[in-house]
Amino acid sequence: MKHLLSIEDLTQDEIEGLLERAESFAEVSRRDIKKVPALRGRTVVTLFYEASTRTSSSFELAAKRLSADVVSVKASGSSVDKGESLKDTVETLSAYDPAAIVIRHPHAGAAQMLTQWVDAAVVNAGDGMRQHPSQALLDLLALRQRIGSVEGKKIWIVGDVLHSRVARSNIQAFMMMGAEVTVAGPPTLIPRRIEETGCQVRHSLDEIEEADVVYSLRMQRERMKESFVPSIREYARLFQINSRRLNPRQLVMHPGPVNRGVEIGADVIDSDRSLISDQVSSGLAMRMAILFELLAHGDHRETAESPLPIGEPA
Amino acid sequence: MNEVIDGLPEEQGSIGSLPDPLVQRESPQATILIRGAELLDPAAGVDGQRDVLVEDGVITKIADPGSIDAEDGVEVIEAEGFHVFPAFFDPHVHLRTPGQEYKEDLETGTRSAAAGGYAGVLAMANTSPTVSTPEQIESLRDRASRVASIPVGFLATVTHGMKGEELTDMAELRQAGAVGFTDDGVPIESPRILRRALQYQRMTGGRIALHQEDVELSGAGVMHEGAVSAELGLRGVPSISESVMIARDAAIAGYEGGQIQIQHLSARESIQQIRLAKAEGIDVTCEVSPHHLCLTDEAVRTLDASRYKMNPPLRTEADRQALIDALADGTIDCIATDHAPHAVHEKEVPYEAANMGVTGLETAFSSVYTELVLPGRISLDLLVEKLGCGGAPFGIEPFRLQEGSRANLCLVDLEAEWVVGEDGYESRSVNSWCAGETLKSRVLVTLADGQVAFRLRTFSLGVA
Numbered sequence: 001m002k003h004l005l006s007i008e009d010l011t012q013d014e015i016e017g018l019l020e021r022a023e024s025f026a027e028v029s030r031r032d033i034k035k036v037p038a039l040r041g042r043t044v045v046t047l048f049y050e051a052s053t054r055t056s057s058s059f060e061l062a063a064k065r066l067s068a069d070v071v072s073v074k075a076s077g078s079s080v081d082k083g084e085s086l087k088d089t090v091e092t093l094s095a096y097d098p099a100a101i102v103i104r105h106p107h108a109g110a111a112q113m114l115t116q117w118v119d120a121a122v123v124n125a126g127d128g129m130r131q132h133p134s135q136a137l138l139d140l141l142a143l144r145q146r147i148g149s150v151e152g153k154k155i156w157i158v159g160d161v162l163h164s165r166v167a168r169s170n171i172q173a174f175m176m177m178g179a180e181v182t183v184a185g186p187p188t189l190i191p192r193r194i195e196e197t198g199c200q201v202r203h204s205l206d207e208i209e210e211a212d213v214v215y216s217l218r219m220q221r222e223r224m225k226e227s228f229v230p231s232i233r234e235y236a237r238l239f240q241i242n243s244r245r246l247n248p249r250q251l252v253m254h255p256g257p258v259n260r261g262v263e264i265g266a267d268v269i270d271s272d273r274s275l276i277s278d279q280v281s282s283g284l285a286m287r288m289a290i291l292f293e294l295l296a297h298g299d300h301r302e303t304a305e306s307p308l309p310i311g312e313p314a
Numbered sequence: 315m316n317e318v319i320d321g322l323p324e325e326q327g328s329i330g331s332l333p334d335p336l337v338q339r340e341s342p343q344a345t346i347l348i349r350g351a352e353l354l355d356p357a358a359g360v361d362g363q364r365d366v367l368v369e370d371g372v373i374t375k376i377a378d379p380g381s382i383d384a385e386d387g388v389e390v391i392e393a394e395g396f397h398v399f400p401a402f403f404d405p406h407v408h409l410r411t412p413g414q415e416y417k418e419d420l421e422t423g424t425r426s427a428a429a430g431g432y433a434g435v436l437a438m439a440n441t442s443p444t445v446s447t448p449e450q451i452e453s454l455r456d457r458a459s460r461v462a463s464i465p466v467g468f469l470a471t472v473t474h475g476m477k478g479e480e481l482t483d484m485a486e487l488r489q490a491g492a493v494g495f496t497d498d499g500v501p502i503e504s505p506r507i508l509r510r511a512l513q514y515q516r517m518t519g520g521r522i523a524l525h526q527e528d529v530e531l532s533g534a535g536v537m538h539e540g541a542v543s544a545e546l547g548l549r550g551v552p553s554i555s556e557s558v559m560i561a562r563d564a565a566i567a568g569y570e571g572g573q574i575q576i577q578h579l580s581a582r583e584s585i586q587q588i589r590l591a592k593a594e595g596i597d598v599t600c601e602v603s604p605h606h607l608c609l610t611d612e613a614v615r616t617l618d619a620s621r622y623k624m625n626p627p628l629r630t631e632a633d634r635q636a637l638i639d640a641l642a643d644g645t646i647d648c649i650a651t652d653h654a655p656h657a658v659h660e661k662e663v664p665y666e667a668a669n670m671g672v673t674g675l676e677t678a679f680s681s682v683y684t685e686l687v688l689p690g691r692i693s694l695d696l697l698v699e700k701l702g703c704g705g706a707p708f709g710i711e712p713f714r715l716q717e718g719s720r721a722n723l724c725l726v727d728l729e730a731e732w733v734v735g736e737d738g739y740e741s742r743s744v745n746s747w748c749a750g751e752t753l754k755s756r757v758l759v760t761l762a763d764g765q766v767a768f769r770l771r772t773f774s775l776g777v778a
Contacts, residue, residue: 187513187516188513188514203517204329227480227481227507227510230481230483231483237485238485
């Protein structure tokens, strides 16, 4: 594994490996001293062309916990052009000789382009509506810690699938790990012919009872202005994930940030069946695992030090 | 066959159970014996002289003439020489409620329909304000349950205020009772909006009825663009204004697996587009009005806007003949009046300034019978069938003359002659395109959902 660009680039074994590695880092995060020296002396650049709170902070902290030096660059999406200027920026940052570049960009394929320009390992932290692989992996981790394997589980992804890179990564990841995936939402927000990728499609929540896990997606208010839905109110009436629609056995996930009372009810967010805070803590462990596997464990760089803490501050 | 349509998943949406599509005022259920009439229900294979007994609003017996005895208190109609047809259904009327009750309201509009032999109509949503919210649908249905002479269903607009910008809450509108959706009066200009509406329709159901007109091609046109408009110096609406929109929207409907109804077809170019779409398996249905079947732009030479100004405009004889052929060969699904009442002050103005639209409910059968059936251009069977099946695109089955069915029928005297408007109208408005014409055949009695919705004042019943 040289880069992390898309879930489809991974094998099931590689995902298992990342999950196991992340579990060991999760254990590290429970210690008093949460830092390991694995990436001491290495530089990680995070390059975010879109606003992000949890993904950028989580990657930054993950790199720091691994003792890497971190450079965080936030570019305002509107002022940055595609193509050349991205290349210029990346080449400038390459002067720091980063071991990894974590990039989020509003256009699909941006992370992949970087791999042609730099020697560093590239981590896709979200490219357009295409992929957000670390999210899918951390979601698998959160599920693994709660219910073990997702094999044979029925997972419903509900909401604005059309505009969601999270949905695209997660559909692939869940199916790769043996889950049965259903996407549900109004026909305007379900990508045409997505059933050909192997998932089921529903335009109502009538059968949501069958789901073991319900994964709610963020519903942006702009979608109403674009006529994808008539109104947020009607959308909520038809597709909101709330306790009236679920039974206590069903788990609920959401990539955040949530619109309380729109795609998901407050009664569910704060309930025991919610995995939403687990997802956030899994994010840190999984991103540590990703950086470790790319930089310390792979063969293309010098051999890694032990990931385990050395018992004293690094 | 278009493989794109096949590739779409089956309808998996569900918005729960929906209310009955039609509502009307509760009236006493009829108990009537109609003796010796010629029954004609082509689709049910009924054709011949029979007695029909209606008890408590239900057709309980259809038997050989003279074989049913009237019990005491049963109204008896000696109907020898008259015809009984299944009542008609009009999927396209303007009842002008709310906001334009000076033109028509639910009471006068449904009475007008009953006088034409109708036992069901669907009201358009281009009222003032437009019917765009579930609360309005509920309010209209409530009103109809108190004043409507015959069952009436309501369509809601596709976009808020018919502005073509934002979709209405289609799911909630359906749950409130909207039978379908339409921005009739204006086209949906944006193909993006139509596409979204058709995607959403997969979840909500409810056919979308389309007024087809490219506003840029129509421009400020007031009549068909042709020799007559050239001569009169009136701005023309070209036929392609209609046909290009049909081509566009059929393609969108095909791509999305949507259900559309093309309203008031007027041009032969349009028929060609409908044929192509149907051949591709696209779920498109369409309607034609009696006035487009009977009149041409030659009538506009009178500059009588009250009778001859409407949208789409009257077109040429070639268009008219093509419409009749398309009705006969099944390309056109049904006859719909586009009953569009307007007040006198909106019509007694120069042609170019007048409102568009004519009334047609009271004369639909008689006009087409006089103009097309009597001369042998189409059969009586075809007329009865095409006036009866207008609800089918919206999931409302045609009425049938059969034992056990609710009584939805009309008694018609094919020999009667009458001058339209001579005795006034049931409609509140007088802008009938037949005004002053002598028509052959007249509706005498209409039973709608088991209730006597209309009887001609000059026609009396006997009581056994």
